[in-house]
Every structure is written in structure tokens, then in C-alpha cells.
Amino acid sequence: MLIKRYRFLCLLVCVFCGVFSMLHHSGVAAENDLEKLSRESARIKTLKADFVQKKSMKILTRPLISEGRFYFAAPDALRWEYFKPLKSVVIAHQGNTRRYIYADGKMAEDKSGGVQAMKIVLSEVAGWMTGRFDHNPSFKAVVSRKDNTVITLTPVDEKMKSMIQRIEITLAQKAGVIQSVKIFEGADSYTQINFNNVKINETIDSSVFRNVQ
Amino acid sequence: MKKLFLLWPLFFLFSCTTLPAIHPDSSPLREPSFACPSPYLKEKSRLVHAIEIRAAGQTRNVVMGVTLVDPVSRSISCAVMTAEGLVLFEAESTPEALNVIRALPPFDAGQFAQNMVDDIKLIFLEPQGHLQAKGYLSSGERVCRYPGANGSRIDVIENDSLKNEIKQYSPSDVLKRHILLDQSGKDVYRHIELSAGGAFDYRLVMTLVEVQPIDPD
Numbered sequence: 001m002l003i004k005r006y007r008f009l010c011l012l013v014c015v016f017c018g019v020f021s022m023l024h025h026s027g028v029a030a031e032n033d034l035e036k037l038s039r040e041s042a043r044i045k046t047l048k049a050d051f052v053q054k055k056s057m058k059i060l061t062r063p064l065i066s067e068g069r070f071y072f073a074a075p076d077a078l079r080w081e082y083f084k085p086l087k088s089v090v091i092a093h094q095g096n097t098r099r100y101i102y103a104d105g106k107m108a109e110d111k112s113g114g115v116q117a118m119k120i121v122l123s124e125v126a127g128w129m130t131g132r133f134d135h136n137p138s139f140k141a142v143v144s145r146k147d148n149t150v151i152t153l154t155p156v157d158e159k160m161k162s163m164i165q166r167i168e169i170t171l172a173q174k175a176g177v178i179q180s181v182k183i184f185e186g187a188d189s190y191t192q193i194n195f196n197n198v199k200i201n202e203t204i205d206s207s208v209f210r211n212v213q
Numbered sequence: 214m215k216k217l218f219l220l221w222p223l224f225f226l227f228s229c230t231t232l233p234a235i236h237p238d239s240s241p242l243r244e245p246s247f248a249c250p251s252p253y254l255k256e257k258s259r260l261v262h263a264i265e266i267r268a269a270g271q272t273r274n275v276v277m278g279v280t281l282v283d284p285v286s287r288s289i290s291c292a293v294m295t296a297e298g299l300v301l302f303e304a305e306s307t308p309e310a311l312n313v314i315r316a317l318p319p320f321d322a323g324q325f326a327q328n329m330v331d332d333i334k335l336i337f338l339e340p341q342g343h344l345q346a347k348g349y350l351s352s353g354e355r356v357c358r359y360p361g362a363n364g365s366r367i368d369v370i371e372n373d374s375l376k377n378e379i380k381q382y383s384p385s386d387v388l389k390r391h392i393l394l395d396q397s398g399k400d401v402y403r404h405i406e407l408s409a410g411g412a413f414d415y416r417l418v419m420t421l422v423e424v425q426p427i428d429p430d
Binding site for chain 1: 277292422427
């Protein structure tokens with residue numbers, strides 16, 4: 001029972017994580033067709049970006065600010081790292097997914113029982129990583145164009161829907177630059193992640209996806 | 214089995230720690246009287262802490278905790294979220310009711326919400342009962358004892374370095390909660406450690422991240 005609970009929790013964490021894995025589709029900002037998004041995404045081999053995360057909730061007077069950096073290398077390596085206020089790292093590389101948290105003056109591997117589940121779920125969101133937004137069974141994807149191209153992902157599963165209402169990925173007008181990801185958990189609670197300093201197809205040392213430090 | 218073995222010292226520590234005697238302040242070497250320590254919030258406050266959750270001597274997780282406490286109405290709002298911003302738990306409590314707004318597994322288990330609110334009250338809100346005893350522990354620390362909820366007793370302790378401790382004992386006088394507050398710095402509640410005994414052995418180490426302003430009512 002406890003393992004199931006942890007697995008579901010990790011599934012949710014990985015949905016958050018999986019959102020980052022969609023960043024490499026930013027090179028198709030002007031497109032609004034899912035197939036074209038998928039086709040164009042193949043051009044992105046690596047991606048690196050800084051991010052600022054703003055958590056808004058009714059209980060907060062002002063958003064909680066977190067900062068970090070994201071790395072991706074095709075086909076499936078990613079590093080999702082927070083610098084402050086909490087230090088944590090999720091690394092997925094060659095089928096292995098590990099999460100580290102900073103405690104007692106060092107980075108320690110999260111062994112809370114959900115790492116295997118995290119691996120399963122990340123493979124589940126592999127559809128996103130290959131540009132197939134509409135092939136992920138967990139979410140329904142809709143592409144719309146206002147000032148920018150926006151991909152809206154809505155959970156299909158009712159249980160998931162009660163936890164995450166929708167995810168909006170906004171692509172910048174300038175091709176190759178992701179603008180923001182907004183995850184809506186409820187009417188008063190959402191997480192907005194704004195990206196900057198995005199670098200595409202620059203060399204990323206493979207140790208980034210192997211070593212926690 | 215190994216984990217169970219590691220839990221034993223904490224279990225032993227708590228099961229063997231019982232309500233200590235309070236010595237009256239009669240020694241001529243000690244000050245004849247003192248004001249009871251009161252390491253509690255005096256006004257409505259909104260605090261954000263990084264919280265390390267430890268069990269069996271190891272850090273199990275690190276989360277963010279938001280606490281909004283009003284000492285006048287004794288109402289509490291609280292939320293727990295991951296570094297990634299995922300809200301795991303959110304609840305509101307008044308003296309009349311506890312309302313759980315959101316609780317994801319494993320934070321939806323049994324008495325988790327009530328236990329969490331009780332822990333927050335123990336840390337931030339002054340005990341409501343009348344002073345039962347006042348004096349010194351055998352170690353020389355100043356202590357004031359109050360009745361707590363459901364027959365428990367609460368000792369509020371202060372030592373010479375202005376570090377406070379709050380200890381809660383069960384009706385059978387067994388230590389159930391032990392809170393350490395280091396208020397020697399500029400920020401009140403900048404570092405809090407809570408150890409829990411009994412059926413749920415765990416330790417929370419809370420480090421203040423920020424104090425947010427309160428909206429005008």
C-alpha cells in the first residue's frame with residue numbers, strides 16, 4: 001500500500017519533471033500542428049536553459065521563487081536541477097533515473113522508494129521527448145495560437161485531473177526559445193516556470209547526466 | 214530489519230524519557246523568580262521553511278513548508294510542497310474545525326493532518342491551560358509546565374544561552390514531542406528541530422527561508 005502511494009506521488013513529481021523534457025520542442029515556435037512539432041523537434045540534439053520558478057498559492061502573499069538549470073540531450077538524457085532555495089537534482093540517463101536532495105551538507109540520493117516508479121513514468125512520457133505530444137496516453141494535447149504558440153496538456157485520468165488541472169507550454173515567437181511552462185493545480189495554485197538563456201545544440205559534457213555535482 | 218534496528222535508539226530514548234521533577238526556585242544561588250519563557254508567536258505571521266524529514270537517522274526527503282498562524286484566533290493554514298513546486302498537502306485549522314484542502318499520498322494517511330496541525334500548534338502557539346508548575350529542572354534550566362490537550366503536559370524550557378525547548382508528555386508521562394528553538398539570531402524561528410516519539414518516530418529540521426508579509430484584514 002505504501003509503495004503504491006509513493007508510486008503515485010512519484011508519478012506526479014515526474015509529470016512535473018516530464019514537462020521539462022518538452023523543452024527541446026522550442027525550435028518550432030511558429031508551428032501549430034502536432035505532427036510538424038514532432039518532425040521539427042528532431043533537429044534539437046541538446047538544450048540548456050536557466051529557469052526561474054514562481055509558485056503561487058492562496059496561502060502566500062507573494063510567489064515562492066526558485067531558480068535552477070535544465071539540460072537535455074537527445075534521445076533521453078536530462079538533468080533538472082534546482083539551486084535555491086532547496087537544492088535538488090533529477091538525472092535521467094540511459095534508462096536510469098535518480099533524484100538527489102541536499103541534506104546534511106551534501107547531495108544524497110532520494111531512496112524514498114519511488115525511484116523505480118520514476119523510471120517507469122519517465123519512459124511513459126518518452127512520447128513527449130520525441131515530440132509526440134498526442135501520443136502520451138496520460139494527457140490530451142491541444143495546440144493553439146494567440147500571440148504565441150501554446151500547447152495545452154489536459155490529464156485524461158480523473159485521479160490525475162484532480163491533482164493537475166492542465167499544463168500550458170508557451171513557445172516564444174522567436175524560433176528556438178521556450179518562454180514558459182505553467183502548471184495549474186487548482187484555482188488558486190499554479191507553478192510558472194520561465195526560461196531564459198536557452199542554448200540549443202551546444203555541446204553538453206556527458207558527465208552532466210552522470211554526476212550529481 | 215536493519216531499519217527497525219536503527220529505530221530502536223530513538224524509541225528507547227523516547228520511551229525512557231519521562232516527565233521530570235520541577236524544583237521550586239528556592240535556592241539562594243538562583244534568581245528568586247523569573248518570567249516564564251514564551252517562545253511563541255505574538256502576532257499573525259507567515260513563515261516559509263525548508264524542512265528536512267528524517268527517520269531512522271537518515272534524511273528521507275526535503276520539502277518546503279508554508280505556515281500562516283494567527284495566535285489571537287488560534288487559526289492555522291499550512292502547506293507542504295516539493296522543490297519542484299508540487300503541493301503535497303494543504304490544510305486550514307480553526308479551534309472549531311480542521312479542513313484538509315489537498316492531501317496527496319502518503320500525506321493523506323490516517324491522522325497525518327491532525328498530527329501536523331498539532332505539531333504546528335505546539336511550536337508556534339502558547340499553551341492555553343493555566344500554569345501548573347514553575348521552577349528549575351535538575352540540570353538548572355528554567356521551566357514552566359502547562360496542561361496540554363487530552364491530558365498531556367507541556368514543559369517550556371529556557372537555558373542560559375536563550376535556547377528554548379518545548380516538551381510534550383503523554384498522560385502517562387512519556388515524552389512524545391521534543392522541540393528545539395534557536396532564537397539567538399535575528400530571525401525568530403530561523404531554526405527549529407522537532408523530534409516525535411511513539412508510533413511515529415521522525416525528526417523535522419526546519420530552516421527559515423523567508424517571512425512573508427501579512428495582508429491587511
